[in-house]
Amino acid sequence: MIRQIGFALSDLAGLAYYWYRTRSAKRGMDARITRHDYGPHRRQYFLLAEPAGAGREEERPWAVYLHGGAWTFGTPDSFLPAARPWLAAGYRVILPSYRRPPLVNLEDIVADCRAAITEAATLARETGRPLGPVQVAGISAGGHLAAVLALHPEWWSAAGWPRCPKQTLLFAAPLDLDLLRPGLLFGKYPAISPCAGPGPDRDSEWLLIHGDRDGMVAQQHSLRFAHHLRRAGARVQSVTIPGGGHLDAGRWTYDEDDANAALIADFIHRGVPVPPGEA
Numbered sequence: 001m002i003r004q005i006g007f008a009l010s011d012l013a014g015l016a017y018y019w020y021r022t023r024s025a026k027r028g029m030d031a032r033i034t035r036h037d038y039g040p041h042r043r044q045y046f047l048l049a050e051p052a053g054a055g056r057e058e059e060r061p062w063a064v065y066l067h068g069g070a071w072t073f074g075t076p077d078s079f080l081p082a083a084r085p086w087l088a089a090g091y092r093v094i095l096p097s098y099r100r101p102p103l104v105n106l107e108d109i110v111a112d113c114r115a116a117i118t119e120a121a122t123l124a125r126e127t128g129r130p131l132g133p134v135q136v137a138g139i140s141a142g143g144h145l146a147a148v149l150a151l152h153p154e155w156w157s158a159a160g161w162p163r164c165p166k167q168t169l170l171f172a173a174p175l176d177l178d179l180l181r182p183g184l185l186f187g188k189y190p191a192i193s194p195c196a197g198p199g200p201d202r203d204s205e206w207l208l209i210h211g212d213r214d215g216m217v218a219q220q221h222s223l224r225f226a227h228h229l230r231r232a233g234a235r236v237q238s239v240t241i242p243g244g245g246h247l248d249a250g251r252w253t254y255d256e257d258d259a260n261a262a263l264i265a266d267f268i269h270r271g272v273p274v275p276p277g278e279a
Contacts, residue, residue, distance in 0.1 A: 011215045011246040018247045025081035025254035033080070038119035039112070041099050046116045047076045048123070049083040049093040061133045061271050064094045064117060064149070064165075068140025068172075068250070071109055072100050082139070082253040085261075089268050092129065094120045106189050113145050114155055121160035135271045136165040139250050140217060143173020147194040147225070153201060167271050169207045169264065172249035174217045175225035195224050199232035206236045207267045209260055211244025239263065 032050045054060065063086040067079035076095035083093040098112035124131050134156070138146030146168060149155065153164035177193035180186040190196045200206070206229055210222040219240065226238040239260060241248050252258040 014245065014247045018250070019078075021251075021254040022078070022081055025084070029081065029084065029087075031083070031087050036119065036123055038096075038115050043097045043099050044112060044115070046094050046096040046120060047080065048120070049080065049087060049095065051087050051090060054090075054092070057128050057130070059130045059132055059273075061089075061091050061135070061273065062094065062131065063091045063135045063137060063268075063271075064096070064120075064146070066096060066113065066136075066138035066142030066145045068138070068142045071106065071141040071144075079139075079253070082137075082250070084253070085265050085268050086135070089265070089272055091135075091268070091271075106186075106192060110145065110148055110192055113149060114159065117149070117156065117161065118159040125160070131160075131162055133163055133271055133273060134161060134165050135167045135169065135268065137169035137171075138173060139171040139253075140173060140246065143170040144175060144194065146170060147173060147175055148192050148197065150204070151194060151197050151200055164201075166201070166203060167205045167207075167267065169209075169267060170222070170225075171209050172211065172214055172217050172246050173208075173221060173225075175221040179218065179221060179224075195221075195228050200229055200234040202233040204229075204234045205267075205270075206234060207264070208236065208238045209241065209249050209264075210239070211241040211246065211248045213243055214246045214249070216246040237267075 030052045032052055034048045035045055036048060037045045065082050067074050067076055076097050086093045096113055096116035098109045121131060136146045136150050147170055150165050150168040156164040174180055176195035177186040177189055208222045208226055210219045212219050222238060226236050229236045252261045252264050
C-alpha cells in the first residue's frame with residue numbers, strides 16, 4: 001500500500017509537465033475539428049477530428065477515442081492531441097464527452113458513450129461520410145469505457161455502424177472493477193467490468209500498454225484483462241513500460257519519439273483498409 005501511494009505521488013508530480021506538453025501539441029495540430037451534440041446536457045457532445053484536407057465523401061477508417069480523468073475530469077478538447085496518430089493515418093476520429101458523477105453513475109456514462117457513437121453514425125450518413133472500419137481506444141478511465149464498448153459488438157450494430165471494432169487500444173486502464181476502491185461503489189457494476197464481462201470476438205486484436213509503477217491504476221488491471229482476452233482466443237499484445245507511471249502510458253499523445261509511439265502507429269495503420277489490387 002505504501003509503495004502504491006509513492007507511485008501515486010510521483011504521478012501527481014508529473015501532471016503540470018504532462019499538460020504543458022499536451023497544450024503545445026494541440027497548438028501544432030493541422031486538422032478540421034467540429035463539435036456535435038448527442039443529448040441535451042452540456043457535456044453530451046463529441047468532437048469529430050478529420051485530416052485537414054479530407055473530403056466528406058472520401059472512404060476513410062474511423063476511430064473512437066475516450067479520454068481519461070477518473071470518469072470525472074477532463075474534456076475531449078483537452079485530450080485532442082491523442083487523435084494525432086489516427087489523423088496521420090487518415091482516420092476520422094470521434095472524441096466523446098459525457099456527463100459526470102455524482103449526478104450520474106458509471107452505467108449512465110456508458111449509456112452516454114453508446115449515444116455518442118449512435119449520433120456519430122447518424123451524422124456520417126446525413127453528411128455523406130462513408131462509415132468504414134472502426135478502432136476504439138482510450139486512456140485511464142477512457143480505456144475502461146473503450147473496453148466495454150469493444151466487448152459489445154451488438155451495440156455498434158444497434159447504433160448503425162456496419163462493422164464493430166476489431167482492434168482496440170487501451171492505455172493504463174482500470175479493467176477489473178473488483179480491484180478498485182471503495183468496493184461498495186465499484187462492486188455494483190459487474191456488467192461493465194471488462195474482466196467480468198462478455199468475452200471478445202475471437203478475431204479481435206488488442207494492444208494494452210501499462211507502466212509497472214502506475215500509482216493511479218495498478219498494472220494488475222491490464223495483466224488480468226490480457227489473460228481474460230487470451231482465454232477467449234483473441235490476439236493480445238500486452239506491453240509493460242519499465243519503471244513507468246500512469247502518465248507514461250500517455251506520452252505518445254504529444255511525443256512522436258515516445259518508446260511506444262511506433263508500436264501504436266503500426267497498430268493503427270493495420271486498421272487502414274488495403275485498396276483493391278494491393279493486397
